[in-house]
Amino acid sequence: MLQILEGSVAVAEAVKRCKPDVISAYPITPQTHIVERLAEMAADGEVEGEYICVESEFSALSACLGASAAGSRVYSATSAQGLILMAEVCFNVSGMRQPIVMTIANRALGAPLSIWNDQQDSLALRDSGWIQIYAEDVQEATDLHFIAYKVCEDHRVLLPAFVCFDGFILSHTYEPVDIPDQALVDKYLPAFKPYNMLDAKNPLSMGMYATPDYYHEFRYEHEMAMRRSADVLREAGAEFGKIFGRDYSKLVEGYRLEDAEIALIALGSVCGTIKDAIDEMREAGIKVGLLKLRAFRPFPADELKQALQGIKKIAIVEKNLSPGSRMLGAVGLEVKDAINDSSVSVLSYVTGLGGRDIRKQSIHDIVDACREGKGDMFYGLREEIL
DSSP, X not given: OEEEEEHHHHHHHHHHHHOXXXXXXXXXXXXXXXXXXXXXXXXXXXXXXXEEOOSSHHXXXXXXXXXXXXXXXXXXXXXXXXXXXXXXXXXXXXXXXXXXXXXXXXXXXXXXXXXXXXXXXXXXXXXSSOEEEEOSSHHHHXXXXXXXXXHHTSTTTOOOEEEEEETTTTTTOEEEEEOOOHHHHHHHSOOOOOSSOOOTTSOOOOSOOOOHHHHHHHHHHHHHHHHHHHHHHHHHHHHHHHHHSOOOOOSEXXXXXXXXXXXXXXXXXXXXXXXXXXXXXXXXXXXXXXXXXXXXXXXXXXXXXXXXXXOOEEEEEESSOOTTOTTSSHHXXXXXXHHXXXXXXXXXXEOOGGGOOOOHHHHHHHHHHHHTTOOSEETTOOGGGO
């Protein structure tokens, strides 16, 4: 059913239809409206699962970990400092192979304190062992929650996932959203069947002490599960398309790349602005296209390389910073490694940090810089700092 909804409310409606047994989250801007709406639903009896109130984000994910280990479908949400406070538990969740889904309303990290959007928080935990998928708009943010549960709970995967969407830009924006009927969701996402669980009648241990004789193999199995998750994401995205009419079978999505000489690469809501700027540049005869990354973990290296075949200039629009790295941002490092071709110019443009506006003119300027071979730079710095 098509409705005009705030992004956070649309996500809450999606989570409700996923029928989590346990929800535990701590409010933090700009994620608050998601868990506020879920708390209302729980109080009104619209959510059958248990809503656990806790004193911090660390406690929230710890409660989710225990509930998941006991065989429950679990949900949480957070942003920025809240996610970093959860960091220890994030590694425990993935290491224990618990299929928890958590929404990240992306927000800049302090200090200095910022409540506005960039993607530093989730990308800072890119090595925590969680699947990471990014939404361009509210509809995609809604749909990706159904897909995330489908993939995480698949016994070929058994990993947790971040569903990331840009704080304020999407979390507080009203857009038309098709909220699926519960019957169709139930057809797509069956009841959770744990691979194993804590049970007094069948005792087992999880997350125990591992000596050097075993730890190495645990990490290997974790990596193999992450690699398998790529194909499972494609399968789940294709099945979603057949049922709901919106296909998510690709981990990357191209826009006007067919004859492009320059490709822009980005995550999240900025892709909409980039598409508008590309249309303007195309009218001026500039052959530029976009490759949107829907998945960052697992990183779709082969799919990306295939989509960019023949393109010799690539500009990464980075809404994060990896201080001291040769590409400035985490996305550029991954793209450069995937391309692995000295004849291709891969340049990073760090912009939009702490909520700084990225306008169509910003994209025009980045393309101009890429054409001139100027890159690996902060775009849009205040003049007094130059």
